[in-house]
Amino acid sequence: MKSAHKKMVNSVLYVGCLCVVLFAVPFAGCTPLNNQSNSQKNHGLVEICVSSQIAPHKTPFLLNKLSQESPAIDTISYDCISLSSSLPFFTPYVYGYNHYEKVYASMNIQREGIPRTLYQRQTNILGIPKDADGNVDWELWVKEAKEIMAEVDVPQNIRMDSFSLSIDKGFIQGKCTLHWTGEMSQDDIQNLRYSLFLKADRIYLYEFNDEHCFADNLAYDLVPLKGDIKEEYDGIGFSLFSSSDEYPTKENPYITLSTEPFSIPIIEGFTEEQQPNWSLHLILNDGTNLSKNLYSWSFPIKEEENQ
DSSP states (O other): OOOOOOOOOSSEEEOSSEEEEEEOOOOTTOEEEEEEOSOBOOOEEEEEEEOTTTOGGGOOOOHHHHHHHOTTEEEEEEEOOOTTOSSOOSOSOOHHHHHHHHHHHHTTOOSOOSOEEEETTTEEEESOOBOTTSOBOHHHHHHHHHHHHTTSOOOOSEEEEEEEEEEETTEEEEEEEEEEOSEEEHHHHHHEEEEEEEEEEEEEOTTTOOTTSEEEEEEEEEOOBTTOOGGGOOSSOEESSSSTTOOOOSSSOEEEEEBOOBOOOOOTTSOTTTSOOEEEEEEEEESSOTTTTOEEEEEEOOOOTTO
């Protein structure tokens, strides 16, 4: 259960050191996986809907290359899947695509079509850049993404102070500390929603196992906080706070949240080399406007080198 907190008295929250903690409850025998204590500001977010069923040749967006060249940009892709289809797809779970559909609708995009890249949910580009000869130019897509993201507004009222993971009997739980450094109204706090995705850095198309058909940084599954059931995920996101009267205040500036235990999947039929590296990707947004108060942090799931 999420911890109870007092009702907010003031209409606006003025905070110099307000923390929200997403943590793993300690238990005997747990082993640390990854710990980062450096404070991180909100990363800009680039999102893309790939299609493993409609146009496989359009899927290999170079999201990893973009993230590596621009560490201040987080990237994530969602598979445009239909569970009624007999065709293969990258992930058997609909959570990521459900989120993309809600985001897409909230942006009131008039022109249909995929693939479409969303930049901090403030602007979007349809299609893939091409060179003078009409060939798809992925390097140009990376360059274009950098230029657009340099111009968008990325809010910085919340920082992540630390992140850690631990594992026990094959199940993982995570820990992070969020730090409010700005002011946020009661309505903004009440409307905060979270989506926490288990993300694969690269995954190949099921059945075809084609090395030329892959998705980078794919939202593979959903990891809920304690008390939230992922099958009830609406695509907008779960409330960051358990009810309307459980918000941080100046007098009581903390709330503790715990993730449900989760495990790392093994992709059957793929070689060990083709198994993806995994990360957790936390996205915060306003529940009434998914472009508002958009925050993003992504952290790898890996063993510490001294373990």
